[in-house]
Amino acid sequence: MFQPIFLYSTLTKTKVQxxxxxxxxxxxxxxxxxVYSAPHIGNMRTFVFADTLRRVLCVGGYTPKHVINITxxxxxxxxxxxxxxxxxxxxxxxxxxxxxxxxxxxxxxFSDLQALNIPKxxxxxxxxxxxxxxxxxxxxxxxxxxxxxxxxxxxxxxxTKKFKNYGALGDIAHIEIQAGARVExxxxxxxxxxxxxxxxxxxxxxxxxxxxxxSPWGVGxxxxxxxxxxxxxxxxxxxxxxxxxxxxxxxxxxxxEIAQSEGIFDTPQKxxxxxxxxxxxxxxxxxxQENSQAEKMSKSLGNIFTVSDLVEKGYDPLAIRYLFLQxxxxxxxxxxxxxxxxxxxxxxxxxxxxxxxxxxxTPIQAIFYKKPTVHMTTFNNFLFDNxxxxxxIACMHEWGNASLSLVEQxxxxxxxxxxxGLDLFKKEEIEIIPDEILELSIERNVAREKKNFEExxxxxxxxxxxxxxxxxxxxxxxxxKIFHK
Ligand code: AMP
Ligand code: ZN
Numbered sequence: 001m002f003q004p005i006f007l008y009s010t011l012t013k014t015k016v017q018x019x020x021x022x023x024x025x026x027x028x029x030x031x032x033x034x035v036y037s038a039p040h041i042g043n044m045r046t047f048v049f050a051d052t053l054r055r056v057l058c059v060g061g062y063t064p065k066h067v068i069n070i071t072x073x074x075x076x077x078x079x080x081x082x083x084x085x086x087x088x089x090x091x092x093x094x095x096x097x098x099x100x101x102x103x104x105x106x107x108x109x110f111s112d113l114q115a116l117n118i119p120k121x122x123x124x125x126x127x128x129x130x131x132x133x134x135x136x137x138x139x140x141x142x143x144x145x146x147x148x149x150x151x152x153x154x155x156x157x158x159x160t161k162k163f164k165n166y167g168a169l170g171d172i173a174h175i176e177i178q179a180g181a182r183v184e185x186x187x188x189x190x191x192x193x194x195x196x197x198x199x200x201x202x203x204x205x206x207x208x209x210x211x212x213x214x215s216p217w218g219v220g221x222x223x224x225x226x227x228x229x230x231x232x233x234x235x236x237x238x239x240x241x242x243x244x245x246x247x248x249x250x251x252x253x254x255x256x257e258i259a260q261s262e263g264i265f266d267t268p269q270k271x272x273x274x275x276x277x278x279x280x281x282x283x284x285x286x287x288x289q290e291n292s293q294a295e296k297m298s299k300s301l302g303n304i305f306t307v308s309d310l311v312e313k314g315y316d317p318l319a320i321r322y323l324f325l326q327x328x329x330x331x332x333x334x335x336x337x338x339x340x341x342x343x344x345x346x347x348x349x350x351x352x353x354x355x356x357x358x359x360x361x362t363p364i365q366a367i368f369y370k371k372p373t374v375h376m377t378t379f380n381n382f383l384f385d386n387x388x389x390x391x392x393i394a395c396m397h398e399w400g401n402a403s404l405s406l407v408e409q410x411x412x413x414x415x416x417x418x419x420x421g422l423d424l425f426k427k428e429e430i431e432i433i434p435d436e437i438l439e440l441s442i443e444r445n446v447a448r449e450k451k452n453f454e455e456x457x458x459x460x461x462x463x464x465x466x467x468x469x470x471x472x473x474x475x476x477x478x479x480x481k482i483f484h485k
Contacts, residue, residue, distance in 0.1 A: 001061050002024060002060060002061045002062060003059075003060040003061055003380065003384055004017055004018075004060075004384065005017070005018040005056065005057070005060045005062075005384045006018070006384065006385055006386055007053075007242070007275050007277055007386055007387070008277065008330060008386050009275045009276055009277070010169055010170075010250055010276040010277065010278050011168060011169060011273075011275075011276045015385075015386055016275060018057075018060075018062075018241065018242075018274075018275065019274070020062060020241050021239060021240075021241060021274070024061065024062050024063050025062070025063050025064075025065055026057050026062045026063070026064050026065065026241045026242065027064075027065045027066075027067075027236040027237065027240040027241045027242070028050070028053065028054065028057075028064055028065065028066040028067070028240070028241065028242045028243070028244065029066075029067050029069075029228070029231075029232040029235075029236060029240050029242075029243045029244070029273075030046075030047070030050040030066065030067070030068045030069075030243075030244040030245065031068075031069065031228060031243075031244070031245035031246075031249055031253065031254075032047075032068040032069045032070050032071065032109075032126070033070065033071065033105075033106075033109050034071040034072075034075040034086055034087075035070055035071065035072055035087070035101070035102050035104075035105035035106045035109060036075075036086040036087045036089070036090045036101060036105060037090065037105060037299050038105060038108050038304075038306045038308075039105070039108060039109050039112055039306065039307075040297055040298075040299065040304035040305060040306055041282065041297065041304075041305050041306065041307060041310070041320060041335065042246075042281060042282035042284075042296070042297035042298065042304070042335075043246075044112055044116060044307060044320070044324075045279065045282045045324050045329075046244075046245065046246045046279050047068070047113065047116070047118060048116055048118065048321055048324045048325070048421075049244070049279040049324070049329040049387075050066070050068065050244050051116075051117075051118040051119075051421060052325065052329075052387055052389060052420065052421070053242070053244065053277070053387060054066050054122065054123070055418065055419050055420065055421055056383045056384070056387055056419065058418070059380060059383060059384075059415075059418070059419045060380075060384060065124045065236060066122075066123045066124055067123065067124050067125050067126075067127065067231065067232070067235050067236060068123060068126050069126070069127050069128075069129065069227065069228060069231050070102075070106050070109070070126055070127065070128045070129065071129050071224065071227065072087060072098075072102040072106070072128050072129050072130050072211075073085065073087060073098075073129050073130050073211045073221055073222065073227075074129060074199075074221055074222050074223055074224040074226075074227065075087070075224040076224065077089065079252050080185075080186065080192075081154075081155075081157075081186050081189070081195060081196040081199070081223065082185075082186055085209070085211070085221070087101050087102060087211070088209055088210060088211065091210065097210060098210040098211050099210075102128070102130075106128075108306075108308075110126075112306070112307045112308075115307050115308075115311065115317035116307065116317055116318070116320060116321050116421075117318060117321060117421045117422070117423045118421070124235065124236075125235055127231045127234075127235060129222070129227035129231070130211065132227060132230050132231050132234060133213050133222065135230040135231070135233070135234050136222040136226045136227060136230040137198075137213075137215050137216070137222075138230070139226060139229055139230045139233070139260065139264070140156060140197045140198055140215075140222075140226060141216065142264040143158065143197065143260065143263050143264060144156075146263055146264060147162065148162050148163060148259075148263045149197060150190065151217065152186070152187070152188030152189065153187065153188060153200075154186055154187065154188065154196070154199060154200060155196045155197070155198050155199040155200050155217075155220060155223070156196070156197045156198040156217050157189060157190075157194045157195065157196055157197065158194055158195050158196075158197055158256070158259060158260065158263075159190065159191075159194060160191055160193040160194050160195070160259060161190065161191055161194075163259045163262075163263055164268065166193060166255065166259055167193070167251075167255050168255065168258060169250045169251065169254050169255050169258065169276060170250070170251070171250060171251040172193060172251055172255060193255075195223060195225060195252075195256050196223035197222070197223050197225075197226050197260070198215055198217055198220050198221070198222060198223065198226075199220050199221055199222075199223060200217070200218050200219065200220040201219050201220050201221070209221065224253070225252075225253055225256040225257055225260060226260055228253070228257050229257050229260040229261040229272075232257075232261070232272075233261065238261070238265070238270070238272070239270065239271055239272060239273070239274070240272070240273055240274070241273075241274050241275065242273070242274065242275045242276075242277060243257075243272075243273040243275075243276050243277070244276075244277045244278070244279070245278060245279075246278065246279055246281065247278040247279065247280050247281060248281065248296075249278070250276070250278050254276065257272065258272055258273070278330075279329040279330070280329065280330050280331055280332045280333075281296045281297070281332050282296075282297050282332070282333060282334075282335055283295060283296055283297060283332055283333065283334045283335065284296075284297045284303050284304075284305075284334065284335050285334055285336060286301075286303055294332075294334045297335065305335065307320060310340065315340060315344060316344060316347065318347060318422055318423055319340060319343045319344040319347050320340065320343070321421065321422060322343045322344075322346055322347045322393075322422060323335075323339060323340055323343035325389040325390070325392075325393055325420055325422075326343060326346070326389070326390055326393060327390065328387070328388060328389065328390055329387060329389070330386075346393075346397075347422065349397065350396055350397070350400075350413075350422065350424055351424055353396075353399070353400035353409070353413070354413055354424045354425060356400070356406070357406055357409045357410045357413060375395070375399060375402075375404070375408070375412055376411075376412060376415055378395060379392055379395045379396075379412070379415070379416060379419075380419075382395065383419060389420065392416070392419070392420065393420070395416075396412075396413070396416050396420075399412050399413070413425075414435070433468070433479055436466070437463060437466060437468050437479060438479070440459055440462060440463050440466075441459075441463060441468075441470055441479050443459055444456050444459035444460060444463070444470065447459060448472075463479070
C-alpha cells in the first residue's frame, strides 16, 4: 500500500529510502521564514519544495505530519551571534512594535502560501518561536545537565568541542574562514563554531529589547537555533523522519540543531532526523557596469522580487509555482522575467488540455473506465525518485498528445494536480462532474462487467439520488447532471 519513496539525504550524500518511524505517519519539520521583511520568491521556492514533498508523501500513501515554524525572535543579523536581532532592528527602523513587524510579515507569508496553492490547513502547525520559550529554556537546561554549555558575559553557549561529530552535515570549514575575517567577535567564545543558546539582554538602556524573558540564567532571549530543536521535539517528537530547509541553513543552523537535539540523548545511535533535505537557491542576474552575474536572491542584497510584485505586474502566482517545479529542487536556477513568461505559457498549455478534458461530458460523452495505470505509474515514479518534478511536468504535457481516452486523461490530470498543486481545475470546478459521482459510475461499470446487475441497479439509483443520470450505450456509459426544469 505504501509506495517506496527515495529522497536525497544531505547527511549521507545519497538517495535513501524513506522508512517512517511510525508506520504510515511521516513527521516533517521545515525551517520557516524569519518575519522581519517581505518573503521573496527565493524563500517561497523553499516552501513550494516543502509543500511538494508533503503532496508526494500523500501520493505515496503516507500521512504527513508537517510543521513549518515562524522565526519571530533571536535571528541576529550575523550568524556569529553578534549584531542586532533582525526583528527588533526592523521595528526600531519603522517606529512600530516588534509584534507589529511579526504580524505584518507573517500575514504576508501566509497570503503568499495561499497564492502559491500551499494549503495552510493541510499542515500540522505553524508555530511561532515566541510561543515556545519555556520549551527552549527546558532544552537548554537539559544540555546544561549534560555539560555541553558554558556561560560567558554575553549569554549561555553550546560547547561544540564537547559534542562528538559536530558538523556532520558538512561545510563547516567556511565558518572558520569567515570567522578569521570577522571584525566583531563574541568575547569569551571558546571556539568559532560555538553558538548562543540564550543571550542576555544588553545592559545599556539605549539597546533595550522589546522581546525578552526571565530564565534561570537571567533576562534575555533564545538564540536562533534552539527554537527549531525545541519546537520539533514538542510537536513531532525527539526523532523526526524528514527535516527540510534552504541549503544555506545546512552548515550553521542545521549542524547546530543536530548538536542541540542529539546532545541530550543517552545513546549515540539515536538520531534527531532520519533524512535531511535541502533545496538549492534561486539566483538572480545582477547587472553591474562591467558585467552581469547571477547571485543569490536575498533580502540583505536587496535584489528581490516578492509574489505580490509579480502579481502586480499581471502574473498568475501559479505560474511562479510552475516555474519552480520546472527545475529540480536540488538545482540552482536564475530567475528572469523571460523564464516566468515561458512558465506562464507552459501553464496555459496545460490549462487548455484540462479545458478539453473537462468538457468531455457536454455533450454527453463516454465514461468507460480504464484504470490509467501505466501513465500514472510513470508519473508517480518520477516523483518517488527524489521529487523529479521537471520529468513529472513533461509527462503532463505528453498525456494531452498521447492517444488516451478523455476519461483517462481526466483521471491523470486530476491526480497530477493533487500531486503538484498547480490548481489546474480551478476555473472549471463548477462544470465538472464530482469525483464521487465518477467513482460511483466506475463501480457500476465494474458491477455490470461482472454481470452483477442487482449491484449495478443499486448504484444507478444512488447516482440518481445525487442528481445525475447514467445511460448505457452499446460500448460505454455516460453520466449527466440532471437539470430540473
Ligand atoms: P529566512 O526568512 O531568511 O529565514 O529564510 C527562509 C527560507 O528561505 C530558508 O529555508 C532559507 O534557506 C530559504 N532561502 C533564502 N534565500 C533563498 C533563495 N535565494 N533561494 C531559495 N531559498 C532561499
Ligand atoms: Zn530552523
